[in-house]
Amino acid sequence: MKHIKRRERESSEIRRKIIEAARSLFLNQGYAEVSMRKIADQIEYSPTTIYHYFANKEAIVRELLIEGNSMFLQTLQQRAEEAQAAGLNALDVLKTVSDAYVRFGTANPEYYNILFISNLESVSLISLIDSGRFKGFELLESGLKAAMNDGSITQGDERLIATSVWSMLHGLTSLLLNFDFPTAKSNDELISFTIDTFFRGVSR
């Protein structure tokens, strides 16, 4: 009985509305500035109603975080597989994934920001350790290892290099999200130039 209850509630339309409202509000105003009332107002329900679907404010962000993380990871993995299927070499696969990282972040600012801004104790803990923010990291590490093995990049500590790559990608994404650069064209250029430059730096 409980399962039915839960499933029904999880697929509820209102639940969806709440999540969507929250996503857009969190994006535009930040976690602290978003109140349950604001979410309620946006979906035109009473604040109390929200508590039928989520235990508290944090639960909403947690859901968004998990959702965002899962989408993020899925996107990266898919792009990686496509690239491999297309016969790209390890280095080009890495570049493709890197590109996908930045593009996901800039295309889904609401998720990317939640993913990285969350100061929420429980959320951070869960997410960081548990919910696989590092699975994307592992993808990176294994990609690097493959590229080292096929000789396209120099040998080295793959954990260090992966962190370094991540820094670059996060910086790119973050800047693109937070500053208005002139044109979309220059964004593309910036992304590919930065990625190319970095990987040229570790290439043989």
Next chain:
Amino acid sequence: MKHIKRRERESSEIRRKIIEAARSLFLNQGYAEVSMRKIADQIEYSPTTIYHYFANKEAIVRELLIEGNSMFLQTLQQRAEEAQAAGLNALDVLKTVSDAYVRFGTANPEYYNILFISNLESVSLISLIDSGRFKGFELLESGLKAAMNDGSITQGDERLIATSVWSMLHGLTSLLLNFDFPTAKSNDELISFTIDTFFRGVSR
């Protein structure tokens, strides 16, 4: 308030205390979590007193932003001059400045975060356009131009490259600030590895 000269007010000791308390609180708790009362408590004055020195909460952040920006720029410029005085070539000067960027950011998280996190309408606007966050950028651009001229890096659009460098540096700083990496030693490694890698990518 009327018969006090502006200079006097600005150099007041209490004003200093407010700024310092705010800086440390913003750092530890984030903008949204810091209240006027908390600042007042910390400096052991009444909340009202703060309003003698600042029109409102935002004015405090604005001041911090300006202060932080100025310190940031000064630090970068100083390091650049030192490096030039020491006879380093253009590329090494660039690397030195880059290193200084990350180190300032990680050593002064209170400023760096305010500089970049500010969702404050007026602050962001002012800061970006007005208060010269781009002066640091110009430093970068001119450094790159010099390196192109002396042939240590490849020719290219210096605006694009500067943005790219900035991305990398911001990503590094941001990650170092927001995640706990194992040891300080690995931080140093990460910084120099990333910077070296990037510049190797644009080197001849």
Next chain:
Amino acid sequence: MKHIKRRERESSEIRRKIIEAARSLFLNQGYAEVSMRKIADQIEYSPTTIYHYFANKEAIVRELLIEGNSMFLQTLQQRAEEAQAAGLNALDVLKTVSDAYVRFGTANPEYYNILFISNLESVSLISLIDSGRFKGFELLESGLKAAMNDGSITQGDERLIATSVWSMLHGLTSLLLNFDFPTAKSNDELISFTIDTFFRGVSR
């Protein structure tokens, strides 16, 4: 609700569950801290369901009060009868009942507290006048009369003496319930000492 006979509803299993959950919750958390939702959660039904069986929160307490009162009375009567059957004299019967009073109270804190703490207007009114909290009192009065008649205690206003005994017993119970006294052994000692002392005071 209409086509169900009252008896059926009253003997429903869910009804029982509600009462039991409420009893234990009231005990552990106090009336004000217990919510319909908490009761519902405990029995794994929806809050709404409770309203099929009870008009409101107060009705639940009222029921508990009546139930507790009946159990209390029954226990006291049974002990009195047992004591008489065992051939104890009137004074010893009184002591036995007194002992039973305190033991019931400490063994069933959930009932005892509801019986005496209820600030609920309607509950208090009903209970005091209606629901026979005084039947226990009558038991006491008749026991005292018997002891006066057989000469084991001094003559006197039995209503006054009964109230006095009740005070003592309530005080004992209340203290034992609300304060943690060192050991169970000392509890027994305290009970028998107090009862003995009091009755020695009215003995011939």
Next chain:
Amino acid sequence: MKHIKRRERESSEIRRKIIEAARSLFLNQGYAEVSMRKIADQIEYSPTTIYHYFANKEAIVRELLIEGNSMFLQTLQQRAEEAQAAGLNALDVLKTVSDAYVRFGTANPEYYNILFISNLESVSLISLIDSGRFKGFELLESGLKAAMNDGSITQGDERLIATSVWSMLHGLTSLLLNFDFPTAKSNDELISFTIDTFFRGVSR
């Protein structure tokens, strides 16, 4: 400077009003039913104002508790001293103090209830251990010891006897507070009868 601030605030008239309003509300409605808003309404100030004088709701009860406790103790001590000064023997002093206990409780129901009902973690802890609810108890113990020494009551474990006396007194007070007994006259009778009876039970 801080001391002045504090002293001024502690002697503030509004603070007094808050305490008085709270005292009467707590008495009539119980801790849980009393809200900051209700207190505020009663004194015709905004709820926020209360927070200028008390950190939170609990702090108000704590103050009442301490105040009540101190008054209670003082009353008992004073009566004990008076009795001794009047040349009463140890047993009569004990009876006088006992009488004073019940009379204080019934005359100050708001304090007595707070003193004994407080389920508040911190309040209970402090009060029970710290704030001297047991100082009254010590008074009792030393009174008993004196009476044992002068031979007016039987030898025995004074801790046990004191607890027993306390039970009786608390029971009396509690019943008198919670139930409406017919007349004031019978209250007096009940009190003296109960106390006399008990002490006759431990007399030689």
Next chain:
DNA sequence: TATGAATGAGGGTTCATTCAT
């Protein structure tokens, strides 16, 4: 029968801010 949906009222509390002194 039992429930999911929904809410208005109210809970304690914190906030930035104003104003008279």
Next chain:
DNA sequence: CATGAATGAACCCTCATTCAT
């Protein structure tokens, strides 16, 4: 110059309860 007093608005959240199904 600094403050104490005061507040309205908002915060997250829980409550008992109703109603249609």
